[in-house]
Amino acid sequence: xxxESRFLSLDFENPFVLAxxxxxxxxxxxxxxxxxxxxxxxxxxxIREPVLNYQNRFAANKIDGHIIAFExxxxxxxxxxxxxxxxxxHLKTKFPDKIIIGSIMGDAKDPAxxxxxxxxxxxxxxxxxxxxxxxxxxxxxxxxxxxxxxNAEYSRRITQWLKxxxxxxxxxxxxxxxxxxxxxxxxxxxxxxxxxxxxxxNTFPSLMGFDLKTLLPKAAVNGYSTAGGYSGxxxxxxxxxxxxxxxxxxxLPVMAGGGISDGYDAAEFILLGAPIVQVCTAVMLEGxxxxxxxxxxxxxxxxxxxxxxxxxxxGKGAPRIRSYxxxxxxxxxxxRIDAKKCISCPxxxxxxxxxxxxxxxxxxxxxxxxxxxxxxxxxxxxVCPTDAIEMVPR
Numbered sequence: 001x002x003x004e005s006r007f008l009s010l011d012f013e014n015p016f017v018l019a020x021x022x023x024x025x026x027x028x029x030x031x032x033x034x035x036x037x038x039x040x041x042x043x044x045x046x047i048r049e050p051v052l053n054y055q056n057r058f059a060a061n062k063i064d065g066h067i068i069a070f071e072x073x074x075x076x077x078x079x080x081x082x083x084x085x086x087x088x089x090h091l092k093t094k095f096p097d098k099i100i101i102g103s104i105m106g107d108a109k110d111p112a113x114x115x116x117x118x119x120x121x122x123x124x125x126x127x128x129x130x131x132x133x134x135x136x137x138x139x140x141x142x143x144x145x146x147x148x149x150x151n152a153e154y155s156r157r158i159t160q161w162l163k164x165x166x167x168x169x170x171x172x173x174x175x176x177x178x179x180x181x182x183x184x185x186x187x188x189x190x191x192x193x194x195x196x197x198x199x200x201x202n203t204f205p206s207l208m209g210f211d212l213k214t215l216l217p218k219a220a221v222n223g224y225s226t227a228g229g230y231s232g233x234x235x236x237x238x239x240x241x242x243x244x245x246x247x248x249x250x251x252l253p254v255m256a257g258g259g260i261s262d263g264y265d266a267a268e269f270i271l272l273g274a275p276i277v278q279v280c281t282a283v284m285l286e287g288x289x290x291x292x293x294x295x296x297x298x299x300x301x302x303x304x305x306x307x308x309x310x311x312x313x314x315g316k317g318a319p320r321i322r323s324y325x326x327x328x329x330x331x332x333x334x335x336r337i338d339a340k341k342c343i344s345c346p347x348x349x350x351x352x353x354x355x356x357x358x359x360x361x362x363x364x365x366x367x368x369x370x371x372x373x374x375x376x377x378x379x380x381x382x383v384c385p386t387d388a389i390e391m392v393p394r
Contacts, residue, residue, distance in 0.1 A: 001299050002309045005039075005275045008171045008197050008253055010127055012039040012099055012276060015266055015298070015310060016291055019257050019278035020045050020103040020130065020175075022074060023288070027087035031094065036288040037295065040099030041091075042278065043084055044077035045132045046121075047105045048113045051078045059208040059218035059228070070281045071208040073219065073228035075138045076105060081117055085124040092125035102126040103175075105135065108143055108154045111161040118162050122170050129170060131158065133186075134177035134202030136229045146202070149177040152189035163194035171196035173255065176242070178204050183242045184249040191250035199255045199278065200242045203229025231281040235259035240268060244321050247273035263297025271317030275310060332394035333376040335369055341388035342366065348380035348389060355379060 005015040018024050018033050020042035030041045053074050061069040077084065084102075092100050102121025106113035118129045132145065133155055139145030148154045155174060162172045174190045176183055178201040187198055205227045208218040217225035239258025246254050256269040257278035266277045282290055307313050335348075344365035352360040359373035360380060367380075371394075381389045 001302055001307075003295060003298055003302075005310045007255060007276045008128065008173075010099055010171075013097065014039045014291075014295055015270065015276050016294055017041060017099065017101070017255070017276055017278045018283065019280040020101075020132070021280035021284070022072075023280065023283045025077065026079070027091060030087075030091060033283075033288045033291075034091075034095045034098050037291040038098075038288065040101060040127075040276075042101040042103050042130055043088065044079070045103040045105050045135070046081045046084055046117050047076050048081060048117065051076050053078060054221045056219050056221055057228075059225075060232075061208060067232060067285060069208070069230065069234045070232035070284075071206055071219065071228045071230055072203065073137050073221075073226060076132075076135070081120055085120045088121060088124035088126050099127045100125065101128050101130050101173075103130045103132055105132040105139065105144055106158075108148050108151075108158065111158075114158055114161055115165055115168075118165070118172070119167050122168055127170060128196070129162070129168070129172055130199055131162070131172065131174040132202075133158070134175050136177065136179065136203050136205040137227055146177040146179055146205070149174075149186060149202075150180050152186055155186050156189040156193045159190045159193035159195050173197045173199050175199035175202055176246075177202050178238050178242050178258070182245075184245045187246045187252070188250045191252050195252060197253040197255060198246055198250075199257060200246055201235075201239050201258045203231045203258075204235060204238060206230035231259065233259050233261050236261075236265060236268075240272060243269055243274050244272050244318065247315070247318060263294040263299075264301055266294065266298055267301045267313075268317070270310060270314055272321075273315035273318050275314055333378070333391045334371055334374055334394045335376075335378075335380050336390045336392045337367055337369065338388045338390070339366070341386045343386055343388075345385065347383045347385060351379050351383045 003014045005012045018041040024041050025044045057073045059071040060067045104117035133149030135145030140147040236259025243256045254274045255276045256274035260277050260279050261282045269277050348367050349360045357373050357375045359370045360367050378391050381391050
């Protein structure tokens with residue numbers, strides 16, 4: 001079963017790439033990632049200014065000990081561009097079959113730093129350059145990061161600067177923020193400027209909340225905090241929607257990211273039309289070796305459907321996503337309850353009584369559906385703890 005993939009004429013040994021993030025902060029870390037089996041890596045974003053990352057900069061929300069939401073107020077690479085150019089050269093020399101992606105950020109009104117950093121990455125051997133139009137914290141207040149990705153003119157102009165440079169002959173890929181009203185509008189702007197592809201998405205600006213015992217915010221830097229980038233499994237639905245929108249319009253090749261925790265998540269993005277996925281938080285929580293499990297899970301998914309290659313299902317799910325008005329208003333379903341699986345808990349009854357159409361009654365503890373009252377909303381199906389409820393056509 002072949003899980004090689006292709007993006008912008010570049011061959012990836014598998015669809016999994018390390019995102020520009022803490023796991024790609026040094027040459028040594030990227031090298032270990034490659035040795036573990038990652039197909040490519042986006043270096044930690046370069047900027048031509050000093051970077052100070054505050055201590056105690058991560059936070060998370062947990063359920064039953066499992067992290068379901070992660071927040072990060074870390075900034076860009078603390079290492080200088082010249083150090084990175086040398087490391088890119090060494091990485092490409094040692095791992096010629098891996099894909100190295102530069103990541104850069106500069107001032108929205110000055111082309112000099114963008115051009116300098118992009119040329120440095122290209123000359124060092126990077127396969128493409130990602131433009132950070134999407135960092136959600138620290139930089140937007142300075143007019144960079146997601147402040148660029150939220151402005152179609154800035155996004156178009158910077159992309160044009162790089163595409164007009166004859167010294168740059170490698171793909172230019174803007175990385176977009178989800179914190180916009182219409183991500184396709186920004187996508188169209190960079191497409192008009194000649195972007196070769198798009199990366200979507202970066203983290204979403206968020207506040208992780210408070211420790212109610214200490215009344216300190218999470219994460220607290222000497223008692224105070226700030227909005228940071230939300231990632232982890234909870235980000236995936238937002239990322240899926242953004243990728244779908246961009247694949248549809250402007251239709252450029254999309255490299256996906258956001259909430260990808262396993263190989264099954266990757267399959268969903270590939271179904272929408274993104275042949276490559278970037279991963280960050282899952283690596284931060286589980287380590288580089290998670291790539292082995294991710295590849296196994298992707299292959300397992302493919303075996304379910306008899307797919308022999310990524311191309312067999314790339315974009316296959318996209319036609320299933322429609323506008324609300326295009327959905328079938330005459331389609332009707334009812335819950336069917338399996339008595340063998342039902343444990344007579346009242347969850348479906350309570351949910352329907354307090355948030356549905358009061359169509360479930362309890363008879364000696366067993367739920368009975370009144371078909372005349374049921375509207376087929378599927379809330380009972382979702383709250384059932386034993387998968388005893390199935391929604392079937394009416």
